[in-house]
Amino acid sequence: MSMGISPQVYDYCSDIEYRLQERFREIDHIAECNQMKVLSAMIENRLSEACLMPSTGYGYNDIGRETLERIYADVFGTEDALVRQQITCGTHALALALMSQLRPGDELLSPVGKPYDTLEEVIGIRPSNGSLAEYGISYRQVELLDDGGFDWDGIRAAVNEKTKLVTIQRSKGYASRPTLSVDRIGQLISFIKGIKPDVICMVDNCYGEFVELQEPSQVGADLVVGSLIKNPGGGLAPIGGYLVGTKECIERAAFRLTSPGLGKEVGASLGITASLTQGLFLAPTVVKGALKGAIYAANIYEGLGFKVIPDSRESRHDIIQQVIFHDPDLLVAFCQGIQASAPVDSFVRPEPWDMPGYDAKVIMAAGAFVSGSSIELSADGPMKEPYAVYFQGGLTWEHAKYGIMMSLQKIYETGKISLGQKPL
Ligand SMILES: *Cc1c(COP(=O)(O)O)cnc(C)c1O
Numbered sequence: 516m517s518m519g520i521s522p523q524v525y526d527y528c529s530d531i532e533y534r535l536q537e538r539f540r541e542i543d544h545i546a547e548c549n550q551m552k553v554l555s556a557m558i559e560n561r562l563s564e565a566c567l568m569p570s571t572g573y574g575y576n577d578i579g580r581e582t583l584e585r586i587y588a589d590v591f592g593t594e595d596a597l598v599r600q601q602i603t604c605g606t607h608a609l610a611l612a613l614m615s616q617l618r619p620g621d622e623l624l625s626p627v628g629k630p631y632d633t634l635e636e637v638i639g640i641r642p643s644n645g646s647l648a649e650y651g652i653s654y655r656q657v658e659l660l661d662d663g664g665f666d667w668d669g670i671r672a673a674v675n676e677k678t679k680l681v682t683i684q685r686s687k688g689y690a691s692r693p694t695l696s697v698d699r700i701g702q703l704i705s706f707i708k709g710i711k712p713d714v715i716c717m718v719d720n721c722y723g724e725f726v727e728l729q730e731p732s733q734v735g736a737d738l739v740v741g742s743l744i745k746n747p748g749g750g751l752a753p754i755g756g757y758l759v760g761t762k763e764c765i766e767r768a769a770f771r772l773t774s775p776g777l778g779k780e781v782g783a784s785l786g787i788t789a790s791l792t793q794g795l796f797l798a799p800t801v802v803k804g805a806l807k808g809a810i811y812a813a814n815i816y817e818g819l820g821f822k823v824i825p826d827s828r829e830s831r832h833d834i835i836q837q838v839i840f841h842d843p844d845l846l847v848a849f850c851q852g853i854q855a856s857a858p859v860d861s862f863v864r865p866e867p868w869d870m871p872g873y874d875a876k877v878i879m880a881a882g883a884f885v886s887g888s889s890i891e892l893s894a895d896g897p898m899k900e901p902y903a904v905y906f907q908g909g910l911t912w913e914h915a916k917y918g919i920m921m922s923l924q925k926i927y928e929t930g931k932i933s934l935g936q937k938p939l
Contacts, residue, residue: 549799556589574783595765605742608756615771619651621679686833701734751794808915809836850880852922857882
């Protein structure tokens, strides 16, 4: 036994890791390119020590905030950026993006099926105070085809004179559809612009940043949105959201976030800028570790006969890994293993719990330096068929690897699986 891992589990996992060397080299290459992209944006924008200092009050002429926003714009290849701790989370960033671009009488279209759960109340799919629906903004959705493809005819039919903004969610989130590659997002955007050139194409980029060589803004998106306590905050950002895009889109968003007329000019950094900037610097490496962890987990659990989404060989477009257990005990054991290997709150034992908004108990494992951060190693799943866990993050590959080994250790200890046979 070493760090609580039995020799059987260790040997099984080492064997899997050995076979992933080539795959990991490809991920190293992507991280290296993205590291250079971030570094050169910092050099070109003359990031200086003064940029890391706090501002207070109105925060006028905050050189650190302004430089970080120029760096984000360059990294994502856009005209402008809004990167703020006053944007409280990913949902807030997306709500800000939608509410700033849409006006009464406009229509919002999702050509990739139902958006992330928390957006249902923003849009008004589930009635809510202050939803887009309350402001007279209508919504239309085109489902993906059964094979995960785009319904080109359906999309053509759905675009009309009212369509103002098209929202494209890159990651599958907690749905079962495939995550979209940046290439596929580019194809979808060209198709939509071919029908209606002035429509705003927005991408929910949560969990996708730095997984590929390109970002959606580099294949035609007008506005790209995400959370700083996921990929681009590199684990160091304690809060925040970002929007990158065209000058007009970012100005509308800034006027909505602060006030018409004030826009990007206000917003004191209070000393957070250093973490946001250093987090972005580390983000390509952190995403690399999380991505290796996801692939490692896919290979380990697929090797034991469980269905994993994405599968062990598929190309990756986000950092989320799903493992389907069809067994409540294994789901619980998995999460307990992730928790036991966390740097924070390792002694807490997660149990299934009733959560507001869910129709079944949910089990969650998270032991993070930043509360709720899902770029840190975390896992959760609803306690109902198919008893699937959604797993993501890991600030380092070494930690992700240990967490996954520990998840297998806990599963092994249930006595429900055997590691005697080497996987194929
Ligand atoms: C996490 C996430 C969100 C919402 O972000 P929060 O920070 O949890 O509010 C939206 N869309 C996708 C695809 C996400 O993964």
